[in-house]
Amino acid sequence: MDTEFYRVISAFGEIAESVENFQFSQEESVSQLRAKIRLFDGTSLRVREVQIRGKSDVYSYYWLRPDDSVIIGWDNAPHHPEISTFPHHRHIGDRIEPSEKMNLAKIFQFISDFFG
Numbered sequence: 001m002d003t004e005f006y007r008v009i010s011a012f013g014e015i016a017e018s019v020e021n022f023q024f025s026q027e028e029s030v031s032q033l034r035a036k037i038r039l040f041d042g043t044s045l046r047v048r049e050v051q052i053r054g055k056s057d058v059y060s061y062y063w064l065r066p067d068d069s070v071i072i073g074w075d076n077a078p079h080h081p082e083i084s085t086f087p088h089h090r091h092i093g094d095r096i097e098p099s100e101k102m103n104l105a106k107i108f109q110f111i112s113d114f115f116g
Contacts, residue, residue, distance in 0.1 A: 005033060005104065012108040015040050015115065029053045042066045047104060061107045074102045
């Protein structure tokens with residue numbers, strides 16, 4: 001899990017400036033990763049991934065402005081059953097929208113495409 005994290009960071013090195021607050025733990029069959037990634041433009045990406053038995057189970061990725069307000073956040077917390085892609089969704093301002101299942105590589109690709 002942490003090896004994949006650094007592989008993705010390296011692949012998107014042009015936008016990922018530094019990794020802060022990296023935490024990784026593994027107990028029996030549960031792995032947890034948390035990190036804050038500082039991006040080249042002063043924004044940041046907060047990452048939380050939980051894997052159970054090697055499968056992605058819980059995730060949240062929040063792209064934040066320098067004041068920590070949300071630009072876009074993706075997660076699979078089961079609190080929006082009305083969304084067609086439940087439990088996967090994204091937060092854009094006060095709106096909740098459908099989203100495919102996300103991972104760190106997809107998030108970085110989205111951010112990279114945004115800056116074009």
